Amino acid sequence: MAVRTISPDVYSIGAVDWNLRLFDALIGTPEGTSYNAFVVRGTERTALIDTVDTRFEEALLKNLMKMGVSSLDYIVINHAEQDHSGSLPLLMEMFPQATVIADEKCRDLLGRLLDVPEDRITTVKDGDTIDLGGKTLEFIIAPWVHWPETMMTYEREDGILFSCDLFGAHLATSELFVRDFAPITRPAKRYFAEIMMPFRSSAHAAMQKVADRDVRIIAPSHGPLYDDPSLILDAYAEWTSDTVKNLVLLPYVSMHGSTAKMVSYLTDALIERGIEVQPYDLTTSDLGDIAMTAVDAATIVIATPTVLFGPHPAAVNAAYLLSALKPKTKFVSVIGSFGWGGKTVQHLTEMLTPLNAEMIDPVYVRGYPTAEDLAALNALADTILKKHEDLLTQP
Secondary structure, three states, rough: OOOEEEOEEEEEEEEEOOOEEEEEOOEEOOOEEEEEEEEOOOOOOOEEEEEOOHHHHHHHHHHHOOOOOOOOOOOEEEOHHHHHHHHHHHHHOOOOOOOEEHHHHHHHHHHHHHHHOOEEEEEOOOOOEOOOOOOOEEEEEOOOOOOOEEEEEEEEOOOOOOEOOOOOOOOOOOEEEEHHHHHHHHHHHHHHHHHHHHHHHHHHHHHHHHHOOOOEEEOOOOOOOOOOOOHHHHHHHOOOOOOOOOEEEEOOOOOOOOOHHHHHHHHHHHHHOEEEEEEOOOHHHHHHHHHHOEEEEEEEEEEEEEEEOOOOHHHHHHHHHHHHHHOOOOEEEEEEOOOOOOHHHHHHHHHHHHHEEEEEEOOOEEEOOOHHHHHHHHHHHHHHHHHHHHHOOOO
């Protein structure tokens, strides 16, 4: 990655991971990612803000050499997760005079995760500052965005918010700044859905903390930067709100066609009632797509057959994912079929309890759906329509 100028004496020196397709052995990254690190040079001192994943620490050191950085006064760690802090041990060896800056919880995690000695770390509190000489760094504690120790750093003179994971995107790109929000909407929303949505109230609180600051550039830890902050701030205002859309998320799995028939029928019934619906076949769909749809959906309906005495494992996985991501969904239900019995509806109802959503009576039938069963799906579509109308017309 090249050294690039963000503003006078502020530089981006991180690395682009063009080929990454699975982050943390968990999250799909179909468009790669970046590990953003930044240098802020004052007239008296120099600070590095965040590091990179260990696989790219050599590239980081080369960038520092390109800049002629022979010494660092501060290494600011906004977040202890290794994609941000992984190169810290090497940098501490290369720059033994550098003071590591972190908040108290981050200090403890750096000790646990990277064996960083406590005496090498100076802890800061919310609102503390460091004067680099014409460049002032202010530290903004932002817990649970998305770890308990997260911090943001604000460079006052240029109005740059180094926002850590907040406002990020898993996207490998050669562009430094976002020029057109349309191409980045999807990776930014996917990132929000998979990383920030479980902590959307904390993300909203962090946004409120910086709202009174003159933020002219947002520099997240992943993806491109924003020199028009309103692009991402407006999107986050919607995503972190309690507002949902007239949309049903319908993840499903079918073994012998019975559940697939019910899904197809319910999909058509919802469309006929003017409700947007997005079905996802769990055997082929990207879980990131399901998470993105969950950001907006007023209702989630999980469709599954019974396997032995409970839901299909793919449906269990979807229910677990959705309960962990905690979207602002207002209503949930279950449809599907069984052969001889089981507790599928009970199991899924219990799994979805963390959503704090209203459970609409399920439609769970024996065998292939009959005309009476399809009538029950029509009734379910009518109920969803009424729930959505009542919800979306509230002042």
